[in-house]
Amino acid sequence: MVNPPRGVVILGLGLIGGSLAKTLVRAHWRVRGWDPDPDVRSAARECGIEIAESVDSACGEPGALIVVAAPLREMGELFAQIAACTDDTTTVCDVGSVKAPVRGLARQAGLGARYVGAHPMAGTERSGFAATSPQLLRGVVWAITIDDDTASGSFRRVVELVTDGTNSRALVLDDAVHDAAVAKISHVPHALAAGLLTLATGGSDPSVARALAAGSFRDGTRVARGDWRRSQAMVEANGEAVAICLLEVAARLQRLAADLADGRDTAWFFHAPPGEQARPGGPGARSIAAGPAWARELRAAGRTGEAVVGIDADGYVLEPLAKEAGGARP
Template structure:
């Protein structure tokens, strides 16, 4: 039996982050691929979770899946969940954050699952939610979209980025980390928004652009139909994310424009140099050998690290310590009392 279907009894202490406290209650705004997967996984783990989506068909499907669905954002916020997850498209984030700000109450912590953190922080800050906010982004997804594509297994055990800035409250951070490392079964790199957005540009947003370009090159080719008939694993794997909703990809790339543009300039430079070498019959080995260090890292097994406890102290020393550890590749694996456990 997998963890995703085992329920809270089978999870034991893992469901509460290993610290013995009850898992937080959660509300999810937006029940698409990621929001729906968050809700499904938490529901399977026995967490008190409710959701809302503006689309009646999505709400009906969520109810059919056994989820508790609120009739509106006001009702969703009225329950004062411990965590409210914004899982709406980036293009809708500012309007939704403003609406949430009208209704949120109590000590509800606001987080999100957006793939760009700087833009989301600007949106929630403009709405007056900055003191409640902790950024989050699960590094998992598919080329499909909508609640029908959501799956409890999609996020089970995922690596998350959790982002902080000078205004982040220690208790809010602990609440989000307890959720991620507890019932969501994941680990978390705690980093700044800029570190996340630069990293996401390299390993997510630029790959979406390149996959889209591969599809576009074939679309314009006179041998398109033959090429598609011959396409096998390399084309399938290289273009998978290019088959997602183009408006979603466009929003992701434009909201992270500075970091994506910077990375694409390097890509364009390298490809131009390769083109020149091919046209002049010059050596091209350096182009293909350059990634060797990353190939070795991707093929290596993670060495176990001794756990380190970082206190979420009132003096705020964790504000420097946790992002430095996160940027160096260390992940939070649990929350124990007033400390987070980092490996």
């Protein structure tokens, strides 16, 4: 097992930040947390999380790994505070679902080389510290985004957090590839769920529709039943990629509607090509050395579905992920 960092600081103790804090405490990592809500700080302290009363006091220890688990609208101010009270030994990452805008804010604050994007592919429709769980982020896939300027030491710290701290796997990507992918598998589903919920609860006889709603409706609208502002902010932050996907979906739905109205066959819509079978690790596992080309090689591996599962004397250990659709809740 790799030694944990000297300190892990989590700024924001909502669903993801709070769940991560609980997970790391159980894994015997030293965790210091902060949240702007004093009631949340109190509840987190009762769960065994060391609590700081300010951002400055939370981040002041040299060499810390700082995880920013705050809404995108608060990132710029938090990054500026972090830059003012830390030095180059500090690593900063976030856990949001959009990466390119966050890297831009990190660069503006002067954190560019020591910023690493991170996105755990797990969650629920609920929010807040009351919804947190130490199991939510264990054994899931995380996306880690880097660029050519990312410091190798900062990247390694975040990989340790993911693989050692949460027993998870890290798919290494660049920001654009990540944002385009999550538009398809997370952000567009949020938009479609909201549209479906609105469709069923409006129009004629909404009471009948609600009375008859069962499993398929529940599953299709689950993510629209939480905080709509969170969904709106997430979709808008990745607006360009989401818009491209929505236009593609809309075109397919328009064609489907026309075919249904004219009585034509619609197998083209419902019969999706089968996904690739899972490719388990073992013989397929390999290592990428932490040499000069580490960032380029790891991003290339990530685009083929190979994830970092640990660190050894040879470098980063990779194994192929399953390729079929499905998995943890976005």
